[in-house]
Amino acid sequence: MKTLEMVHEYDPRPLPCDKDSLKESIRDALIHIVGKDPLTATPRDWLHAVSFAVRERIIERRMYTKRLFDQEQVKRVYYLSMEYLIGRMLVNSLMNLGFYEACCEALEEMGVSLHEIIDMESDAALGNGGLGRLAACILDSMASQCLPGYGYGIRYEFGMFHQGIENGEQVEHPDNWLRYGNPWEFPRPEKIFPVHFYGYVVEHRERGQPRYHWEDGEEVIAMAYDYPTPGFGNKNANNLRLWAAKATRDFDLDYFNEGDYIRAVREKIESETISMVLYPNDATAIGRELRLKQEYFFVSASIQDILHRHAELGYPIESLPDKVAIQLNDTHPAIAIAELMRLLVDSHQLPWQKAWELTRGVFSYTNHTLMPEALETWPVTLMERVLPRHMQIIYDINFHFLNEVRHNFPGDNDIVRRLSIIDENHGRQVRMAHLAVVGSHMVNGVAALHTELLKKHLFNDFYRLWPDRFVNITNGITPRLWLNQANPALADLITRHIGNNWTMDLEQLRRLEPLVDNRDFRREFQQVKRRNKERLAELVKRQMDITISPDALFDIQIKRIHEYKRQLLNVLHVITFYNRIREGRAEEQVSRVTLFAGKAAPSYTRAKQIIRLINDVADVVNHDPMNPKQQVVFLPNYDVSTAAVIIPAADLSEQISTAGTEASGTGNMKLALNGAMTIGTLDGANIEIREAVGEENIFIFGMNAEEVERLKREGYRPRDFYESNDELRRALDMIRDGFFSPQEPGRYRDLVNNLLTEDQYMVLADYADYVRAHEAVDALYRDPEAWMRKAMLNTARMGYFSIDRTVMQYAQEVWGISPEGWV
Ligand code: 26V
Numbered sequence: 001m002k003t004l005e006m007v008h009e010y011d012p013r014p015l016p017c018d019k020d021s022l023k024e025s026i027r028d029a030l031i032h033i034v035g036k037d038p039l040t041a042t043p044r045d046w047l048h049a050v051s052f053a054v055r056e057r058i059i060e061r062r063m064y065t066k067r068l069f070d071q072e073q074v075k076r077v078y079y080l081s082m083e084y085l086i087g088r089m090l091v092n093s094l095m096n097l098g099f100y101e102a103c104c105e106a107l108e109e110m111g112v113s114l115h116e117i118i119d120m121e122s123d124a125a126l127g128n129g130g131l132g133r134l135a136a137c138i139l140d141s142m143a144s145q146c147l148p149g150y151g152y153g154i155r156y157e158f159g160m161f162h163q164g165i166e167n168g169e170q171v172e173h174p175d176n177w178l179r180y181g182n183p184w185e186f187p188r189p190e191k192i193f194p195v196h197f198y199g200y201v202v203e204h205r206e207r208g209q210p211r212y213h214w215e216d217g218e219e220v221i222a223m224a225y226d227y228p229t230p231g232f233g234n235k236n237a238n239n240l241r242l243w244a245a246k247a248t249r250d251f252d253l254d255y256f257n258e259g260d261y262i263r264a265v266r267e268k269i270e271s272e273t274i275s276m277v278l279y280p281n282d283a284t285a286i287g288r289e290l291r292l293k294q295e296y297f298f299v300s301a302s303i304q305d306i307l308h309r310h311a312e313l314g315y316p317i318e319s320l321p322d323k324v325a326i327q328l329n330d331t332h333p334a335i336a337i338a339e340l341m342r343l344l345v346d347s348h349q350l351p352w353q354k355a356w357e358l359t360r361g362v363f364s365y366t367n368h369t370l371m372p373e374a375l376e377t378w379p380v381t382l383m384e385r386v387l388p389r390h391m392q393i394i395y396d397i398n399f400h401f402l403n404e405v406r407h408n409f410p411g412d413n414d415i416v417r418r419l420s421i422i423d424e425n426h427g428r429q430v431r432m433a434h435l436a437v438v439g440s441h442m443v444n445g446v447a448a449l450h451t452e453l454l455k456k457h458l459f460n461d462f463y464r465l466w467p468d469r470f471v472n473i474t475n476g477i478t479p480r481l482w483l484n485q486a487n488p489a490l491a492d493l494i495t496r497h498i499g500n501n502w503t504m505d506l507e508q509l510r511r512l513e514p515l516v517d518n519r520d521f522r523r524e525f526q527q528v529k530r531r532n533k534e535r536l537a538e539l540v541k542r543q544m545d546i547t548i549s550p551d552a553l554f555d556i557q558i559k560r561i562h563e564y565k566r567q568l569l570n571v572l573h574v575i576t577f578y579n580r581i582r583e584g585r586a587e588e589q590v591s592r593v594t595l596f597a598g599k600a601a602p603s604y605t606r607a608k609q610i611i612r613l614i615n616d617v618a619d620v621v622n623h624d625p626m627n628p629k630q631q632v633v634f635l636p637n638y639d640v641s642t643a644a645v646i647i648p649a650a651d652l653s654e655q656i657s658t659a660g661t662e663a664s665g666t667g668n669m670k671l672a673l674n675g676a677m678t679i680g681t682l683d684g685a686n687i688e689i690r691e692a693v694g695e696e697n698i699f700i701f702g703m704n705a706e707e708v709e710r711l712k713r714e715g716y717r718p719r720d721f722y723e724s725n726d727e728l729r730r731a732l733d734m735i736r737d738g739f740f741s742p743q744e745p746g747r748y749r750d751l752v753n754n755l756l757t758e759d760q761y762m763v764l765a766d767y768a769d770y771v772r773a774h775e776a777v778d779a780l781y782r783d784p785e786a787w788m789r790k791a792m793l794n795t796a797r798m799g800y801f802s803i804d805r806t807v808m809q810y811a812q813e814v815w816g817i818s819p820e821g822w823v
Contacts, residue, residue: 002821004064004235012060014235017099022106025053038110044180047090047117050103051183054093055228059186061237062228069148069820070313075322076148077815078306079139080299080336081329083132083278084153084240085160086124086139087481087640089184095485096144096232122177123639124184125159126242128281129560130666131368133640134446135329137478137666141807143231143238144480144504146821149807152302154294155185155225155242158277163599163637168615172602184227185242191224193304194248195297201389212346214389220271221246222301232480233504236821243301245274281560282601283373292378292386299336307343317348321361325815328365328440331376331432337363337439338390341397346389352396364442364814366473367433369663370450370458371564377429380422394421394430401438408465419461437462437469442814444473447664447685449705471813474688475664476803479506482670486644489528490674490795497521507799516789516796526788529651529675536649539642540595540633546622548631552591553781556671557654558638558646561600561607564661568610568755569763570594570654571617573774574632575731578620581627590781591629597638597646609751616740616747643667648674651791652777655680656770658761660705662686669801675791677780679773681766685801693797697790701773702766711765718759721767728767732756 004014015021030036030049041049069076086092094100104114127133135151142149161172199217203210227240247268274297279285306324307317315323328334337359344355369375384391398421409415421438423429437443437459445451451472455463463470484491484503494502497515502508515521533550540548557570574594580586596614600607611634618632635642653671655662655678662684672678672689679699680686690698703711722729736752738745755763780787811817 002068012063014060015057017057017097017102019102019106019109022053022099022103023109025056026050026106026110029053029056043112043117044120046107046112047120048181048183050107050114050117051090051121054090054097054103055184057097058093058228058230058237061230061235062239065236065238065821072820073313073323074148074820075325075815075817076150077142077325077327077811077817078302079135079142079149079151079327079329080302080333081132081135081151081153082295082298082332083127083329084124084135084139084151084242085127085129085132085640086136087644088118088121088123090121091118091485092140092481093230096140096230096480098233122175122180123159123641124177125175125639126153126156126278128160128278130664131330134475134666137476137481137803138807139229139238139240140232140478140480141476141803143229143236144234144478145804145807146231146234146236146819147238147807147811147817148820149238149817151229151238151240152298152305153240153242154275154278154298155244156275156278157244160278160599160639161280161602165611165615165634165636168612168619170600170608170611186226186228188224188226191241191305192246193222193301195220195222195245195300197293197296197386199388201392211349212389212392214342214346218271219248220274220297221248221250222297224301224305231821234821241302241305243275243298245272245297247271280599280601281374282603284603286373286376287379287382289382289386292382295332296335296339296387296390299333300339302333303336303339303343317344317350318354318358320358324362325364325817326362327810327815328363328436330366330368331436334365334376334432334436334439335387335390337435338387338393338397341393342389345393352400356397356400359439360441363436363440364444365436365440366444366446367450367454367458367663368446370453371661375458376432377423377426378432380428380430383430391430394435397435397438398422405465415461419465433458434462441469442471443469444471444810444814445663446473446475447688448472448474449660449682449687450663450684453660453705473806473809473813474685474801475666475669476801476806477666477669477673478803479503479673481644482647483673487528487532487648487674489531490525490648493521493524493528494795502799504804505799506802506804509796509799512792512796516792522785522788522792525675525792526784529649529791532648533651536645539645540635543635544633546631546633548593548633549591552593552629552631553651553777554649555592555594555652555654556646556650556676557595557656558597558643559665559667561598561610562604563606563610564657564761566656566658566761566763566766567596567598567614569656569766569770570596571610571614572728572731572763572767573771574617574621574630575734576727576771577774578624578627578630579727579730579734581629582624586629588778588782589629590778593631593633595633595635595646597635597642599638606751606754609748613735613740613748613751620740643670647671647676650674650676651781651787652676653678653680655683655686656702656766657681657683658766659683659703659708661761669798672794673798673801675795677777677787677791677794679770679777689798689801692800693794697793697797699773699777701769703762708762711762716759716762716765718762718764719756721764722756725768727771728764 029052034048036045159175164171197218202213222243223246225242228237230237344350421434445454498511614634653676655668659681664685681702682704735748741747
């Protein structure tokens with residue numbers, strides 16, 4: 001590790017971070033940047049002033065970090081992702097920089113409460129769910145571990161929609177997160193790259209060689225916005241660069257000579273729509289032209305930027321894989337493979353084989369889902385129209401690739417058809433996952449089971465061809481946000497007993513294990529959970545005017561609403577529990593609050609129905625005077641900030657997807673780390689969580705992935721389960737016959753009929769064992785001491801799931817980079 005060195009007379013003398021210096025910076029920012037009188041400034045003015053004072057200190061670090069990386073000629077890794085679910089930045093920055101306390105005091109002396117202004121900041125919600133949050137955790141880890149890692153993405157004008165609930169139903173509102181300006185970003189009007197669409201390709205010969213020119217069509221300008229990201233407890237800051245689309249006319253001096261002025265303005269607006277809105281994970285998004293343009297837009301700008309930096313640092317193009325690694329976060333940026341080939345072959349005029357060797361040396365690809373409907377394909381006709389040169393290059397890549405396949409599997413035409421990048425069976429489609437595998441030197445799944453299933457099913461042919469290309473790198477979460485920030489009371493308790501090294505070395509938590517036998521520690525642990533439950537109860541009261549009791553067991557399912565995640569299974573248990581109470585068969589059962597939160601894709605009708613059902617059931621259950629033991633809550637607008645309040649308050653974590661469907665899950669890790677017990681299937685990372693915490697400290701139920709496969713193969717008949725289980729039949733009949741929707745008795749008829757006839761995710765098959773597992777939960781919860789011991793062991797044994805372990809694995813096994821940074 002190096003120490004900071006000033007070489008230029010104008011170099012920033014690192015700004016002091018004590019209370020008085022912060023006070024001065026905040027005051028200056030309020031007056032000179034925000035432009036407000038301290039006497040009349042609003043809470044948002046103060047928020048912006050503090051943010052400016054903090055970012056001054058971050059950008060200095062960024063400057064020195066960049067200098068160091070340049071000087072040491074390090075290899076950099078670029079993370080290409082359509083999504084970053086960052087959340088709020090002020091507290092995160094203050095904590096990573098280590099002056100949260102100082103800032104709190106500085107503001108207090110100025111008559112402002114940090115706590116009151118924190119909530120004014122809008123979440124940066126530039127992602128859908130797990131994949132986007134993983135990208136944000138990875139950025140935090142790279143900066144904290146001094147790895148030269150850069151994020152590239154899109155600066156969406158509108159992020160993930162805001163979810164409202166009206167009459168029990170989801171309504172979507174636009175997320176205008178930039179409305180009040182964004183103090184965290186540095187616009188870089190000089191960092192611009194042209195991005196080309198449409199047009200056609202002209203072939204000509206140059207010294208006997210064919211050369212290709214992509215001509216005509218449209219051009220959009222990608223302009224950079226930089227978000228410097230500070231590491232935790234060090235002096236490093238990396239960079240997240242988000243691209244916004246700007247009309248070329250803005251950079252065109254002839255603009256004012258335009259004849260058709262109105263048309264010119266319309267074209268400007270059209271080109272700027274490219275970065276307007278984040279697509280929800282929605283079946284209707286698939287195959288949309290604007291989405292393809294978004295993908296190519298940010299990929300093209302990023303690759304140009306990367307090559308530009310490489311050249312500026314004086315490196316020859318042949319050394320690209322020695323200086324650059326590019327990680328593809330799912331297939332969304334996979335067109336980067338064709339784009340790099342295009343630039344190497346057409347602009348740098350490298351021979352195809354050389355260009356291909358460099359390209360494969362640079363790229364690696366992470367798969368995040370096995371769900372067939374989520375796998376990206378693009379109609380060849382669309383690709384030909386929008387990106388004609390890329391389509392040619394994809395054909396060429398495929399030509400060379402299929403020759404290799406034929407060589408390895410002589411005479412096997414079937415495997416050629418299955419492996420081809422072009423799917424000929426569904427009206428000629430480009431399979432982006434195939435392009436990603438062929439163009440990468442490493443492909444990884446995100447949990448052990450997921451990687452095994454990739455090798456066995458989705459990528460089986462590829463695995464037979466190139467077994468060494470496949471690795472598993474199990475996901476992780478950042479302890480800085482998900483324990484230190486979200487759960488200050490627990491963080492403090494832990495630090496008092498084992499010191500604070502756990503924030504950067506989560507395996508340290510193992511040292512808590514002996515403390516499970518310490519009665520005082522157990523009591524303190526329990527008090528922390530209690531306080532966190534009170535904090536959540538206050539939020540529920542404030543937002544929904546529902547009073548929930550912190551004495552009850554908090555049973556939590558928070559994630560995107562999707563059939564495979566089986567919120568319906570949870571609802572069936574809620575109804576079963578309700579029926580037992582009504583029949584006086586529930587003396588043994590503990591009081592429960594079942595809390596759901598999550599968004600449904602706007603066009604995913606069934607998922608929206610599930611939200612409505614949860615709210616209908618909540619309405620009945622919560623208003624039944626004969627039911628003091630049970631409450632159901634659907635908390636609207638789940639996002640990073642609400643997750644940080646819910647997770648520390650959870651007793652029970654619902655991870656109940658059909659085995660073989662959830663690639664990993666990361667909410668499962670956040671909840672267990674915060675001392676919630678998991679009720680879950682043997683799916684995704686749940687399997688590894690069970691290994692880590694011990695099978696006696698987790699409630700596993702239902703079929704495993706093999707059993708699911710077998711039942712599907714042998715013919716699944718959900719009605720058999722319905723007919724042979726009285727409680728299940730009763731619950732389903734109540735939903736179907738309008739018990740929870742008396743105003744509209746037929747509301748859920750189709751939903752239930754679908755469960756009885758198809759039940760794609762085998763809810764009914766797992767129901768009985770799920771109810772049994774919940775009985776075991778109840779039995780344990782009745783013994784608070786025993787429960788607390790197990791909950792504590794969950795916290796103590798979750799060290800493996802630190803994102804720092806994940807990122808170090810990528811660094812060593814995939815990227816070939818090592819730490820380099822300031823102390
Ligand atoms: C996308 C779509 C789009 C079309 C409709 C259905 C559908 C279903 C799922 C998805 C998810 C796409 C990728 C994704 O977000 N995967 C998540 O990645 C997390 C980080 O690796 C992982 O923990 C989650 O298990 C995985 O679902």
